[in-house]
Amino acid sequence: MTTGRQRLIMEKRMDHTDTPLLSVRHLSTNFVSPDRTVAHALEDVSFDVHTGETLGLVGESGCGKTTTMLSLMRLLPAAGRIVSGEVFFDGVDLLSLSEHQVRRYRWKEMAMVFQSAMNALNPVRTVGDQIGEAILLHGLMDRKAADKRVEELLDLVGIVKARKNQYPHQYSGGMRQRAMIAMALACKPRLLFADEPTTALDVMIQAQVLELLKTIQKELGLAVVLVTHDLGVVAEICDSVVIMYGGKVAEYGSSDQIYNSPQHPYTQRLLEAFPDLNRPGDTLASIPGYPPRLNALPPGCRFEPRCHRRIDICATIPPKLIDVTTKDEGGGRRDEDLPSQRSGEGSSFIPHPSSFIGRHIAACHLCPGPEVGD
Amino acid sequence: MSERWFLLKRNLAEFWRVFRRNRMGKIGAFLLATSVLMAIFAPALTPYEPTETIRDANGRGLTFAPPSEHGPLGTDDAGRDVWTQLAYGSRISLMVGFVAGFLSMAIGSLLGILAGYFGGWIDTLLMRVTDVLLVIPDIPLMLILVATFRRLEVGISPTVILIMVIGLLYWTSTARLIRSQVLSIKERQFVARARAIGAGHWHIIRKHIIPQVMPLIVANTVLIVSTAILTESGLSFLGLGDPTQPSWGTMLNFAFARNAISNSAWWFYLPPGLAIVWVTLGCVLLGNVLEEILNPRLTSHHLESEANMVARTSSRPAESGVSGK
Numbered sequence: 001m002t003t004g005r006q007r008l009i010m011e012k013r014m015d016h017t018d019t020p021l022l023s024v025r026h027l028s029t030n031f032v033s034p035d036r037t038v039a040h041a042l043e044d045v046s047f048d049v050h051t052g053e054t055l056g057l058v059g060e061s062g063c064g065k066t067t068t069m070l071s072l073m074r075l076l077p078a079a080g081r082i083v084s085g086e087v088f089f090d091g092v093d094l095l096s097l098s099e100h101q102v103r104r105y106r107w108k109e110m111a112m113v114f115q116s117a118m119n120a121l122n123p124v125r126t127v128g129d130q131i132g133e134a135i136l137l138h139g140l141m142d143r144k145a146a147d148k149r150v151e152e153l154l155d156l157v158g159i160v161k162a163r164k165n166q167y168p169h170q171y172s173g174g175m176r177q178r179a180m181i182a183m184a185l186a187c188k189p190r191l192l193f194a195d196e197p198t199t200a201l202d203v204m205i206q207a208q209v210l211e212l213l214k215t216i217q218k219e220l221g222l223a224v225v226l227v228t229h230d231l232g233v234v235a236e237i238c239d240s241v242v243i244m245y246g247g248k249v250a251e252y253g254s255s256d257q258i259y260n261s262p263q264h265p266y267t268q269r270l271l272e273a274f275p276d277l278n279r280p281g282d283t284l285a286s287i288p289g290y291p292p293r294l295n296a297l298p299p300g301c302r303f304e305p306r307c308h309r310r311i312d313i314c315a316t317i318p319p320k321l322i323d324v325t326t327k328d329e330g331g332g333r334r335d336e337d338l339p340s341q342r343s344g345e346g347s348s349f350i351p352h353p354s355s356f357i358g359r360h361i362a363a364c365h366l367c368p369g370p371e372v373g374d
Numbered sequence: 375m376s377e378r379w380f381l382l383k384r385n386l387a388e389f390w391r392v393f394r395r396n397r398m399g400k401i402g403a404f405l406l407a408t409s410v411l412m413a414i415f416a417p418a419l420t421p422y423e424p425t426e427t428i429r430d431a432n433g434r435g436l437t438f439a440p441p442s443e444h445g446p447l448g449t450d451d452a453g454r455d456v457w458t459q460l461a462y463g464s465r466i467s468l469m470v471g472f473v474a475g476f477l478s479m480a481i482g483s484l485l486g487i488l489a490g491y492f493g494g495w496i497d498t499l500l501m502r503v504t505d506v507l508l509v510i511p512d513i514p515l516m517l518i519l520v521a522t523f524r525r526l527e528v529g530i531s532p533t534v535i536l537i538m539v540i541g542l543l544y545w546t547s548t549a550r551l552i553r554s555q556v557l558s559i560k561e562r563q564f565v566a567r568a569r570a571i572g573a574g575h576w577h578i579i580r581k582h583i584i585p586q587v588m589p590l591i592v593a594n595t596v597l598i599v600s601t602a603i604l605t606e607s608g609l610s611f612l613g614l615g616d617p618t619q620p621s622w623g624t625m626l627n628f629a630f631a632r633n634a635i636s637n638s639a640w641w642f643y644l645p646p647g648l649a650i651v652w653v654t655l656g657c658v659l660l661g662n663v664l665e666e667i668l669n670p671r672l673t674s675h676h677l678e679s680e681a682n683m684v685a686r687t688s689s690r691p692a693e694s695g696v697s698g699k
Contacts, residue, residue, distance in 0.1 A: 135572060
């Protein structure tokens with residue numbers, strides 16, 4: 001029953017030095033509206049997340065960041081369908097599990113920090129009750145121990161224990177977001193999804209929440225997938241970055257690669273649209289037009305209508321993923337950006353051919369380089 | 375355990391603190407409490423039996439005696455004490471009202487939650503049934519049902535028939551109300567979060583949906599009870615009550631049938647009518663106030679937090695600057 005892919009992944013688990021904790025391959029998700037029109041929300045999305053690594057999922061609104069995350073958790077709304085692809089979590093294909101089986105993965109293995117904490121907390125139940133909810137639900141502890149754990153968690157995110165009996169409306173915005181983080185950590189997950197955890201917060205509180213996420217990740221050795229549209233946040237805490245556009249991966253590489261040598265015109269434009277402290281007089285670039293409608297996608301490259309460097313082929317043929325890694329890039333990332341490699345036998349590390357480690361990938365006709373295989 | 379008890383006590387104290395401030399709520403509670411007390415202690419409030427004929431010194435029945443001649447509220451056409459009937463009648467009226475009210479509330483809440491949460495064919499089926507029940511006028515339908523049941527002579531007491539008919543017909547508006555509320559709640563993000571935690575339907579309904587609709591259910595129960603009392607009075611007035619156990623509606627029926635109005639025996643027909651107003655007004659006032667109070671979002675603000683939850687000394691970097699909330 002094991003497919004070739006699963007065997008491959010299982011073999012990869014053997015050399016535990018570079019097995020990704022989460023490995024997403026060719027994930028495609030559609031939304032079917034009541035009148036049967038299909039919106040291709042995700043197409044051919046692939047990336048890896050390793051233990052101890054923070055991956056940033058970046059893009060404009062509606063480019064599929066949240067859909068990616070919901071697909072991975074198998075929490076898509078009723079209209080959403082995962083049409084193809086594989087999601088391996090520690091070697092298990094999550095997409096092949098039944099709803100009942102996948103429930104055991106939720107929160108215990110992968111937890112989530114929701115975008116707006118106010119809405120994600122039930123207003124009529126106390127915060128402590130809701131943090132402990134997952135622990136009791138999965139039967140990990142009895143009520144007394146769970147109570148203790150809730151206090152520990154609140155302490156971890158810097159909230160006074162006595163506040164566990166308060167209701168969400170008695171918390172400030174930043175505290176709610178920190179309570180959400182405490183909640184996400186309740187069952188000691190190995191993978192944490194953070195869906196724009198700082199979007200609704202002011203800059204001061206944003207910095208605190210990010211700092212907290214960073215500290216906790218270091219302390220607990222979590223893998224984190226951070227969904228955001230804020231490139232500053234990404235630069236600050238992410239090891240690697242997936243730039244998404246119109247439901248597809250536009251560029252994927254380490255933070256270093258993406259920031260210092262962006263290859264995709266969209267990434268370049270995005271970075272130019274970001275203020276540079278060293279050149280205060282510059283006018284910020286903006287990208288004309290809007291992201292494509294997902295039910296009326298351009299036939300070629302999805303960015304083509306807005307691209308400043310488009311050539312004829314872009315309008316007709318969708319670009320393939322191209323490996324644009326340069327020699328020095330490939331080496332650099334392995335040593336610096338993978339925390340698991342920092343300690344121990346970093347030198348004996350050989351990237352697996354199908355792994356994304358150290359590779360810089362862009363989907364653009366302009367980029368020279370070999371096509372990325374399976 | 376002790377902590378839970380402490381929490382419960384604190385919540386009750388909190389409830390009382392808010393409730394005490396609300397004049398309408400206090401009036402409503404007073405009206406309802408007095409009538410409940412009257413029902414419980416009816417035998418202690420009067421020396422007579424409700425069916426007993428009061429006789430004067432010559433042994434003749436004291437018919438249509440005004441309050442000035444006898445007791446607090448005079449006597450009726452058969453010489454029975456009106457105050458006694460009123461006290462005992464409250465037992466029947468309140469019992470029918472409460473039991474039928476709770477019954478219809480239970481059915482309505484259950485069906486509303488199921489229909490709203492699961493949607494699909496369950497929803498369609500339940501809502502079509504409520505549509506049908508909603509368009510049939512209540513009182514004529516109940517008249518027919520009660521009359522039919524009584525003709526069948528199945529040996530159920532008329533009071534129980536009243537309870538069942540009212541209880542089994544009045545759930546429709548509740549079901550719709552709860553359903554619409556559940557429809558909006560189940561789309562909220564905390565339900566998505568509960569699913570992300572790995573919760574099943576039962577857990578989500580129990581822990582997230584029901585606490586949200588509970589204020590609505592509680593408040594609506596009190597309101598439905600008042601409707602049930604009114605309906606019972608209406609049906610009894612039309613002669614469908616149990617004549618051996620007169621409720622307030624039955625008393626009005628007697629007063630009407632025995633020409634109390636043309637005999638200008640106001641003490642015969644005014645007290646039961648006012649008693650009905652008394653109880654239903656109490657229910658309506660209390661119901662409105664309860665909904666307001668039981669919703670925690672309307673009670674306190676985060677700036678009201680107790681002092682010991684504010685100050686915090688910690689070396690944790692994430693803490694700096696927010697502690698003053």
